[in-house]
Amino acid sequence: MAFPVDMLENCSHEELENSAEDYMSDLRCGDPENPECFSLLNITIPISLSNVGFVPLYGGDQTQKILALFAPEDSLTAVALYLADQWWAIDDIVKTSVPSREGLKQVSTLGERVVLYVLNRIIYRKQEMERNEIPFLCHSSTDYAKILWKKGEAIGFYSVKPTGSICASFLTQSYQLPVLDTMFLRKKYRGKDFGLHMLEDFVDSFTEDALGLRYPLSSLMY
Incomplete structure (x- = not known):
């Protein structure tokens, strides 16, 4: 079974968003009395305009978005x-069917960004x-990052601000050395040497x- 990260290998942001826009158009024209449903474990969630919406994939950058389905009790x-013309549960989005996707792999495709x-x-x-x-900020579309894959599942990541990257807090300054930004x-x-x-x-x-480490350090990083 292929998963989104495998299916979006050559997909562009524009193609992904156009697919979502087409879905939203169909949803607006659908019968609200007979909604499509999404099954999650033992829960069936009716899909309607009230619990579906676009969210920015890269935080403050509002130009590239993905379509999300929200829990009825938590908007x-x-x-x-x-993704790839269908709804995917969160746990399935972090899976892969590609055997070579094992260990630390640098993020490069749209599927990996997702x-x-x-x-x-x-x-x-x-x-x-x-x-x-303190939560991490969303990664940008160009952030240097690696995802740790183990037996078909993404189990962690780290990201780096390379030398010359612009400092988010001081736009006139740049990093003078590579800095481990998030992990x-x-x-x-945890407790198995993956960190x-x-x-x-x-x-x-x-x-x-x-090399540098971000400050203050998250408890996950020591």
Whole structure:
């Protein structure tokens, strides 16, 4: 079975958004008395204009969006995304059927950007973030990032601000060395050296004499 990250290998943002716009047009013309439904575990969610909407894929950048289905009891939590012409549950979006997608892989395709978004914005921020933690900002469309894959599932990521990247807080300044900006590992995989593996990969991926870590550090990063 192919999953969104596999199916969106050569898909563009425009194609993805056009597909979602077509779906929304059909939804507006549909019969509200007989809505399409999405099944999630033991829950059936009727799909209507009241619980579907576009969300920005890259945070503050409103130009590229994806269509999300929200839980009836929580209008801020997406339970599915419309990708490759169908609805996909969050847990399925972070899966892959490609055997070579194993270990740390640099994010390059649209499908991988969507996986990165889901790991950060939905799984970490909505499901696994501790109360005292400060959430990461959404990654941009050009951020250097790697996703950690294990046995067909994305279990974590890290991102880096390379030398020369513009500082978000000081637009006239840039990073003078590569800085490890975000790192996340799903709770059930912690304590098994995966975090150390990501840190070692960060060090090995850059040739500069000095490397940096963001401050303040998230508790996930030490």
